[in-house]
Amino acid sequence: MSTAGTHTSIPSLTETDPDIARLIDAEQKRQDQTLEMIASENHTSSAVMAAVGSCLTNKYCEGYPRKRYYSGCEFYDEVEELAIERATRLFNCRFANVQPHSGANANVGVFFALLEPGDTYMSVVLSDGGHLTHGSPVNLSGKWFKPVHYPLVYDESRPDYGYIDYDAVEKLAMEHKPKLLMCGYSAYPRVIDFERFRRIADKCGALLMADIAHIAGLVAGGAHPSPFPHCDVVTTTTHKTLRGPRGGLILTNSEDLAKKFDKAIFPGTQGGPLMHVIAGKAVCFHEALQPAFADYARQVVTNAAALAEALTGRGWHLASRGTDNHLMLVDLSRTDPDLTGKDASLWLEQAGIIANKNTVPNDARSPFVTSGVRLGTPALTTRGMKPPQMQTIADLIDRTFRSKGNADDLKAVNADVRELCRQFPMGH
Numbered sequence: 001m002s003t004a005g006t007h008t009s010i011p012s013l014t015e016t017d018p019d020i021a022r023l024i025d026a027e028q029k030r031q032d033q034t035l036e037m038i039a040s041e042n043h044t045s046s047a048v049m050a051a052v053g054s055c056l057t058n059k060y061c062e063g064y065p066r067k068r069y070y071s072g073c074e075f076y077d078e079v080e081e082l083a084i085e086r087a088t089r090l091f092n093c094r095f096a097n098v099q100p101h102s103g104a105n106a107n108v109g110v111f112f113a114l115l116e117p118g119d120t121y122m123s124v125v126l127s128d129g130g131h132l133t134h135g136s137p138v139n140l141s142g143k144w145f146k147p148v149h150y151p152l153v154y155d156e157s158r159p160d161y162g163y164i165d166y167d168a169v170e171k172l173a174m175e176h177k178p179k180l181l182m183c184g185y186s187a188y189p190r191v192i193d194f195e196r197f198r199r200i201a202d203k204c205g206a207l208l209m210a211d212i213a214h215i216a217g218l219v220a221g222g223a224h225p226s227p228f229p230h231c232d233v234v235t236t237t238t239h240k241t242l243r244g245p246r247g248g249l250i251l252t253n254s255e256d257l258a259k260k261f262d263k264a265i266f267p268g269t270q271g272g273p274l275m276h277v278i279a280g281k282a283v284c285f286h287e288a289l290q291p292a293f294a295d296y297a298r299q300v301v302t303n304a305a306a307l308a309e310a311l312t313g314r315g316w317h318l319a320s321r322g323t324d325n326h327l328m329l330v331d332l333s334r335t336d337p338d339l340t341g342k343d344a345s346l347w348l349e350q351a352g353i354i355a356n357k358n359t360v361p362n363d364a365r366s367p368f369v370t371s372g373v374r375l376g377t378p379a380l381t382t383r384g385m386k387p388p389q390m391q392t393i394a395d396l397i398d399r400t401f402r403s404k405g406n407a408d409d410l411k412a413v414n415a416d417v418r419e420l421c422r423q424f425p426m427g428h
């Protein structure tokens with residue numbers, strides 16, 4: 001991939017649509033010149049992008065391999081079978097549906113397969129790190145079903161402060177008897193105890209679901225415990241730590257459930273599968289099955305630990321006091337009561353550091369303002385950065401947070417960000 005800002009690799013686009021070609025070039029340049037620290041983002045490989053940009057976009061393949069509604073699917077059957085086989089090998093399970101267009105679609109498929117409208121299920125308090133699709137009142141998961149939310153440990157005198165409050169999960173589960181118990185989060189910095197969740201699910205008679213959208217790459221690379229064999233169903237995205245194309249995935253060991261999920265995705269909730277994206281997923285799984293991917297996953301975690309320590313050393317408070325995985329939440333209010341997540345993320349952007357505002361556990365501010373910033377290391381690690389760079393970046397972030405939004409200060413930070421980016425060009 002060129003860093004010069006010209007896309008000679010797609011001359012047909014430049015010719016046909018110079019407006020879009022120019023915007024793609026500009027976006028490539030933005031990615032090259034900024035530090036991508038949104039915990040859910042990554043830089044996928046040129047091999048994945050080649051598959052996603054291929055002629056496989058042209059075909060209707062409604063149905064599943066060898067059971068299609070249209071002719072001409074012979075090569076697509078092989079593509080999807082390869083994707084399925086690789087996904088099950090990568091995650092150590094028996095069945096995979098590789099057709100969900102996104103993580104949200106994978107979750108809709110699971111709800112459609114396992115729940116009736118009005119059924120009760122359990123997930124974390126959304127402002128404590130949950131996802132929109134885990135019961136938000138504006139989402140189908142909250143409108144058509146009855147979510148009961150479990151808390152984190154908020155008591156700072158406890159050693160498990162900021163962890164899932166497993167005792168509270170058990171108590172609520174016995175009280176509400178949910179059909180489905182969900183774990184897996186969007187902003188949780190600790191390891192998930194799948195075994196403990198299994199015991200609770202067994203005790204209250206629920207099916208256990210893990211949504212590993214964020215940590216899929218860590219699980220695949222052995223840097224986070226696997227949800228299998230403990231979970232009945234696992235959903236994920238393929239574009240976060242797993243570093244593939246944008247998409248979703250449903251995994252299970254149960255043949256009976258696998259059949260239900262297949263029906264729930266097609267014809268239940270989706271039409272024709274995105275076969276070019278499924279090819280991209282197959283490439284991504286192939287890459288993640290290589291030994292080098294385990295090194296990547298470990299490095300993501302090592303880098304996050306180094307960044308967490310460096311930020312703490314500069315006086316910043318992290319939710320749960322640290323991280324075990326690829327992300328951390330800086331609770332700004334502990335250090336500067338006036339600094340909001342909204343301002344901090346805006347200043348970071350002006351400095352060329354891309355991160356998002358985020359509620360912190362027990363946040364007093366609304367989700368539009370917040371008291372926190374979420375930081376992740378997956379994309380930085382893809383660029384080849386290591387703990388020494390995490391020290392440098394902690395310093396850049398610290399300067400930004402303390403800048404009070406001063407334009408000259410932010411400009412100076414941005415110059416250093418660009419220099420660091422130059423030293424770590426996008427690989428591909």
Ligand SMILES: *Cc1c(COP(=O)(O)O)cnc(C)c1O
Nearest residue numbers: 102103104131185186211213237
């Ligand atoms: C990102 C995420 C999703 C949704 O993925 P999309 O591809 O954006 O639909 C679902 N669950 C969790 C926990 C996530 O973090």
